Amino acid sequence: xxxxxxxxxxxxxxxxxxxxxxxxxxxxxxxxxAREIGAYLLxxxxxxxxxxxxxxDEDAKLADWARLGPRAWITAKPxxxxxxxxxxxxxxxxxxxFGAVPRAAIAPSIRARILAVGACAYCGDAAGPFExxxxxxxxRGGPNIESNLACAxxxxxxxxRDHMLAEWVR
Numbered sequence: 001x002x003x004x005x006x007x008x009x010x011x012x013x014x015x016x017x018x019x020x021x022x023x024x025x026x027x028x029x030x031x032x033x034a035r036e037i038g039a040y041l042l043x044x045x046x047x048x049x050x051x052x053x054x055x056x057d058e059d060a061k062l063a064d065w066a067r068l069g070p071r072a073w074i075t076a077k078p079x080x081x082x083x084x085x086x087x088x089x090x091x092x093x094x095x096x097x098f099g100a101v102p103r104a105a106i107a108p109s110i111r112a113r114i115l116a117v118g119a120c121a122y123c124g125d126a127a128g129p130f131e132x133x134x135x136x137x138x139x140r141g142g143p144n145i146e147s148n149l150a151c152a153x154x155x156x157x158x159x160x161r162d163h164m165l166a167e168w169v170r
Contacts, residue, residue, distance in 0.1 A: 018044070020044075028083065031079070032079060032080075033076075035068070035072070035076060036076050036080050038066075038067070039066035039067070039068055039073075039076055039080045040080045042065055042066050042067060043062065043065055043066055043080065043084075043091075043093070044093055046065040047091075047093050051136075052090075052164050052167075053093070053140045053141060054091060054092045054093075055091045056089060056090055057086055057091060059073060059074070106132060110146050110149070111132055113146070114132050114149045114150065115130050115132065115151055117130075117151040118130075118151070119151065120152050121133070121150040121151055122150075122153075122156040122160070123155075123156050125153040125156075127153075128153065129154055130151050130152065130154070131152055131153075131154055131157045132149050132150070133149065133150045133156070133157045133160065134148055134149060135148050135149070135150050135165065136164065137164070138162075140162060
């Protein structure tokens with residue numbers, strides 16, 4: 001294997017699996033052509049691989065990731081992007097086609113260390129009660145490891161849900 005392939009294998013080991021709600025995906029995309037469903041899935045994969053699970057609103061990049069020429073992309077874009085939301089110059093995929101992310105239990109010793117902080121990492125509340133929050137949510141590809149966990153008050157954790165910190169404004 002070449003050096004580039006080795007890097008791809010290493011990167012793939014870092015990423016969690018992409019879980020798709022296949023029944024919803026199939027039901028919702030019956031009007032897609034084979035080319036459009038292929039482009040849609042390739043863009044979902046590319047978004048999943050990006051740190052914030054979103055793609056820039058740049059037609060040249062989107063066409064490249066979708067493996068379509070510029071003209072084919074312009075024709076397919078309205079259909080392919082119908083399940084994406086555009087905000088602040090970035091496309092985010094709809095969660096309706098992402099299946100539930102399997103959760104591994106957080107070890108009790110790690111949970112205890114995180115909660116022992118005794119204050120919300122987001123608002124500073126020290127009264128509690130507290131929960132363990134995934135800074136980069138599991139649903140957005142965040143790992144279930146201690147460095148991705150934070151002590152959060154219930155209000156912050158529930159309002160943050162599966163948002164990235166940059167998206168979540170308290």
